Amino acid sequence: MKLQIGRATTTRVSTENLVRRTSTHEGRLHVITATGASDLAEWIAHNKAEVETLHAQTGALLFRGFSVPTEAEFAPVVQAFSGGTPYMIEDQNSHNQFVTDGEDVWFHNDYCDRAKWPRYLIFWCELTNASGGETPFVDTTRVYQQLPARIRDRFEAEGWILQRRFHSGIGVDAKGYFKTEDTGEILRQLALLDAFDVRWDGDVLTGFSVRFAPSFEHPALGIKVWGNNITFSNIAMVEQTIREQLLSDYATDELPVNTFWGDGAPISARDMATLRDIYLTNEVSFEWQEGDVLLIDNIRCVHGRRPILAPQRVNVGVCEFYHRVNALALS
Template sequence: MTDRLAWKPLEIGPESSGVAGDAEGLLAELRRTDVAALLTERKALVFRGFGVTEETLGTVMDELLPNRAAYVHGNSPRTKVGRNVYTSTEYPAEFVISMHNELSYAHAWPERLLFFCAVQPGTGGATPVVDAALWLESLDAEVREAFAGGVRYTQNLHGGRGLGKSWQETFETDDPAEVERFLAGAEAEWQWRPGNALRVVQNRPATVRHPVTGAEVWFNQADQWHPAMLGADAAALARVMPADELPQSVSFADGGAIPPEYVTQIRDRGLEAAVDVDWRTGDLLLIDNLLVAHGRRPFTGDRRVLVAMSS
């Protein structure tokens, strides 16, 4: 426990590496480093001082993300800006984004995430990261036990007009047959509904074990999908319509309701245990998506952070 409380990402710069402070210097450092082993050991790596730009980002990504993947079945609002490169979640600047592991609600998730700061925020805007094993350990035994059977996620995706995201945005296709093939492979249940809408239901575990370290980590998005955590407007909406009719909702895997106080504890303890990565233009942050969860602090001014992921 003590070691995890002292954990923070490893910062790598040109001076410590003995290379030039540019993208070529970073590439030289990456090519002589066993990035996979270092990332498993340190969980998150910050590359700072290499002057990476959006123009030079591609070659760096090719080294750090050898199997770059699309954000298919993602539920947060983003804009695609390149080959499987996206803006980070486009929630309003004044809101905190709570801790989560990317696509932890899905059948398959990325092993690595890479964040790149193209424009640093005026103030705030850090990306908090938390050791996911510490997050699990921080929860009350009652909460851990309640989630032992897993969780059930329900999505209601409209066909072009409605609340939340459309299924076309979510799956990056207009072809229903392609969506069905994806969902069948994901072991999800689905139902086409009136108005070209789609309901998707998935049962997933609440914790997983890292394939290399064996560490058990908190790995679900129950707090982000719960109506109690979705803000005043969503909470008001939840009072006038069933939870499973909302754009997204969550329950225990057996269909039982998750108490609001459980998800409040999950959200708050994840944020309390997090370490902030403050952004400077040109910085990169690489994380192991199982070992580390991430979020976002509120900010002012312009902030442009791009994200890509790989299996």
């Protein structure tokens, strides 16, 4: 038999055969795992409908085993969800003003206290030693359903108040908070927020308050969410030693950050404990692996961070912004 030598051909192996779907925590976290080094941005582009369907079911979706070694591979993943609109990539610890690496960061919605609220947070684990630093999250549709009526109804009737005061050497200043050096832009942001009790020292903003709605319909999904930082920004959630120091240094009206009922009354320790327990009962958590990408619906879900016990670097992409979805409309 004569051996025939022909032109070499290339066979493209479908990445679909190298990807499996599972779920954990009683179906509250879907996981898409690549068994080969697949390009995540490319896979999402070819499977966007499935990604959106799975994500809409729980508000969170974990991608594992894909090839995301550097920011060069991560940025296109963020772009896949930005829809061509502006996006940011940050260190996940950039908002933690009173928390060290060795402490918990409480559950919160990123930027829910600004005029523009991003829907998507895309966390990417660049480096981990699998020792702490988890990013737990909670679907707030569950929180809303489980809240006692006396708490939910009062907040929905009155809203909740965020108080911010800017002090030298404690956290960010107003320009850092609003991410601008332009005082005119700060004024514009305050107007968009309907801020009140706005305080100035010359041309330096030293404080303001805003009243927000605690719950509202998700702008893309139409479901009721409990979207707020009532617990996260309350003085009761600050670590005890730091809390005692802040209460010693500042009057209640001058604390760097605090939250209140919509009529300005303090929120009792009992009610804060009730809120805290409901979040903890519904949390979902997992250990990071290098290259993991976690897609969170930041309007539907709150997230936190467990104490970091070994070197770790988790970055987060922020995109698809909505305007004042939690604006309060009082009758």
